[in-house]
Amino acid sequence: MASVTFQNVWKRFGELTIIPDLNLQINDGEFIVFVGPSGCGKTTTLRMLAGLETPTYGKIFVDDEDVTLTPPGRRDAAMVFQSYALYPHMTVRKNLAFGPAIRGEAKSDIARSVDKVAQLVGLDKLLDRRPAELSGGQRQRVALARAMIRRPRVFLLDEPLSNLDASLRTQMRAEITQLQRQLGVTTVYVTHDQVEAMTMGDRIAVFDKGRVLQVATPAELYRSPASKAVGTFIGSPNMNILPASLQHEGETVRFDCLGTSFGVAAREFSGSLPQVVELGLRPDEIHWTKDAPSRCSEKISGTVTAIETTGSETFVLVDVAGTLINSKFPSFAPIHLGDQVNLVFDANDLYFFDGVSGVNLRLGSKEPSVV
Amino acid sequence: MQTSTELSYNLPMDLKINEPRTLTGGRVISNLTAALLAIFFALPMVWMVLASVDSEATNQLNLPHLTAAHYWVAVQSENLSALGNSLIISTVATVVGTMAAFLAAYVLSKQHIPFKNPLLLTVLFLSGVPISILIVPIYKMFAALGWLSIIPTGILLGVTALPFQIYQLKNFIDAIPVELEEAAVLEQASSFQILWKVIFPLAKPGLASAAIFGFVNAWGNFLMPVVLINRLADQPAPVRLFGFMGSNSINYGVIAAYSIIYSLPVIVLFFGMSRQFKAGFSLGGAVK
Ligand SMILES: Nc1ncnc2c1ncn2[C@@H]1O[C@H](COP(=O)(O)OP(=O)(O)O)[C@@H](O)[C@H]1O
């Protein structure tokens, strides 16, 4: 078990800067998820922690030990590769025993730990098969078991579920988090899937273009995204972004947005407000008038342009004065393409972003405060 | 309720079964051409088999007057020992060439080395150059170093196969995902352990074909041994075979019989290694 610190870490491949100045603290025993679109440097960061890549600048600490230049074998990190990287010429048993055998552990100890870990992940019936004779989910378990056969200081998992089908993925998510809580080993889990990140992580680091946008618990990320980028990335379906203009009226700021107008106490905002703002509103928080909580007082209207039904819920894309707004309707609501609909929302559910930098202007409280 | 696993259908008895036409003009012509070519290339082998048991063998294709005498001559001790010499030379060449090629191919495939591409191009170029063109300087060097004997010749023949073997093996090793090595590195495996426990088993089909190439390359070579081995008793089978062609008479029957015996080890080798080619566990399961 260990804590991990990235201190001013840069990674350049030739002239290309992939990670510019990463600073990140991972706590002892924590399950942290790196999430971000594909190609944003999550794998590269993980590989630097494993020792498979050397940071161009900066330092990496495990506990208080500087491991920046420590070879991978001496970092005591166990990794599950995106491709699993099972040895195809070895049986499951040999795959699991490979590491312990290399480290010269006694035969009887190895046999015991193989049996134990196989039991843990439910592989005991498959020990004599080759990887080619296993299903995707079973291979994934072998990869997991191979990493867990020892108690490493850190577990590194690189998109381990991305090749499984949806139902297996949901099941494995739960199994992995449960195993991690059981073992208490500091874990870094990489994924591009924000749902996976939200359901699994103690904390989530949101990556974009090699930078960490925000590190926070799932609830904090959802409620107080640091920026528009985080706000739109987290949550499904994506947050709506509404154009707005503002006017100062003494202690109040008045916003005009898609034909409705409301005021917010100026003290709500950190610092002075910029000229241009954008408002964020999650689809769950913009309602059809016929199905709205009474606190929703801001009304807008538009034309239905698309309807997407999953059974339990219906999302309707409404064109409001040229802005497409995704809104949650009751399932199988009696509406059709081209219908004129009225939508309502509560200004307290809004996020306020700087129109240029995207910074969240109202961090912290989401208490009712509309004047 | 139906108990059998096979469902029973009511087949449409009134309809004709659809059958594509198999006898077409194009097929007839292409098969005939193939058959002609096959006969053309089979004739020398037919001659070899017939002449080897014909007491009046000539360079013509004749019905044989059956005899085993040619085989009896072919297995005389000095002829057998020539085959033994061939075996020594080819084994040395195979082991030396394949091992060196394996290491070189691994390094060229997986390690960062300076001038890798020029180096690979050179290797490719060299695999097309016959070693015979260097025979004079090589003879000089071997003579000066006192190496005009069987083992150094075997090693040299192994070296002549290297460029091609490196290419063969590099293709196989290129296909092994680098994550397998990285996974082993994270388990604290040394370079040697990775080479031996991960790369080697996965490159086995490639090693088998490289070994066969190395063996056949040395087994069939005539010029190197005849120039570089100065003891007559150490000469291999191809040189011996040449000896059956005297200045005033050629013993066709013995040549045919000896040729058949001479080709047996190669056939055995192919069958022995064929399991490696087929079974050679594909990389299935290494990556998703
Ligand atoms: N060895 C490398 N050489 C050059 N570019 C690389 C190398 N490895 C990764 N990259 C680049 O770095 C970027 C980030 O890659 P990666 O860390 O794999 O992203 P992610 O895992 O977030 O999808 C990509 O644009 C990729 O092309």
Ligand SMILES: [Mg+2]
């Ligand atoms: Mg990746």
